[in-house]
Amino acid sequence: MIKQKIVLRYPPHVVENPTIYHLIKDFDLMVNILRADINPKKEGRLMMELSGTELNYQRAVEWLQxxxxxxxxxxxxxxxxxxxxxxxxxxxxxxxxxxxxxKRPEMTVSFREDKCVVCELCLRACPARAMETLVDNANFK
Ligand code: SF4
Ligand code: SF4
Known part of the structure; x- marks a missing residue:
């Protein structure tokens, strides 16, 4: 089993296709959507985590391309x-x-990175700008 976070960029002509449906049904992948910016007839971006067998994952990547x-x-x-x-x-x-x-009884806030799913909700909620995101994009191999 592998687990990989990816960003998909959708050209406008495929933005309304049922891509996620195919990833689940045809390639037996688990799809966890982390962030989406999809608009009809415009380029879209979808950040997600895919998990499944390595073979299915590779086949799905080829299909997406x-x-x-x-x-x-x-x-x-x-x-x-x-x-x-x-x-x-x-x-x-x-x-x-x-x-x-x-954290009780101190009533101080603590952060557990292992529980974080990178939804980024805290970035907007934090008035002190204490939450930051670090992104390391690499071209998909
Ligand atoms: S709200 Fe922040 S800390 Fe919590 S899961 Fe989302 S990104 Fe992680
Ligand atoms: S919102 Fe920001 S300042 Fe407030 S507890 Fe969370 S991380 Fe700390």
């Missing part, structure tokens, strides 16, 4: 700047995985 989609490998990381954090708790309310949570 045949459909005219541009694929980039992505390693993205969320960074918590603890020195900027005021422990206001705003991020703990919206973090879907409890990667950001209050």
């Amino acid at each position: 045949e459909q005219g989609l541009h694929i980039m490998g992505l390693e993205q990381q969320i960074i918590w700047r603890s020195e900027r954090c005021t422990h206001c708790g705003a991020c703990t309310v919206i973090c879907p995985t409890e990667a950001l949570a209050f």
Whole structure:
């Protein structure tokens, strides 16, 4: 089994195709959408994590390329700047995985990177700009 984060860039003529449906049904992949910016008849971007067997994953990548989609490998990381954090708790309310949570009884916020799914909701929620994203894009091999 492999797990890979990728960014798909959709040209306008394929943006309305049921791409995710095919990834699941035809290639037996698990699809976790991390971020989407898709608009009818415009170029779109989709950041997602794919998991499945290596063979199915490679076949799916070839199929995506045949459909005219541009694929980039992505390693993205969320960074918590603890020195900027005021422990206001705003991020703990919206973090879907409890990667950001209050530690009791101290009632200070802590960050668990292993729980983070890189949804980026905390970036907008943090008034102190303590959450940052680090992206290392590499052309897909
Ligand atoms: S990116 Fe999402 S999952 Fe990760 S810490 Fe922020 S809100 Fe939580
Ligand atoms: S929203 Fe920002 S400042 Fe507030 S607890 Fe979360 S990381 Fe710290």
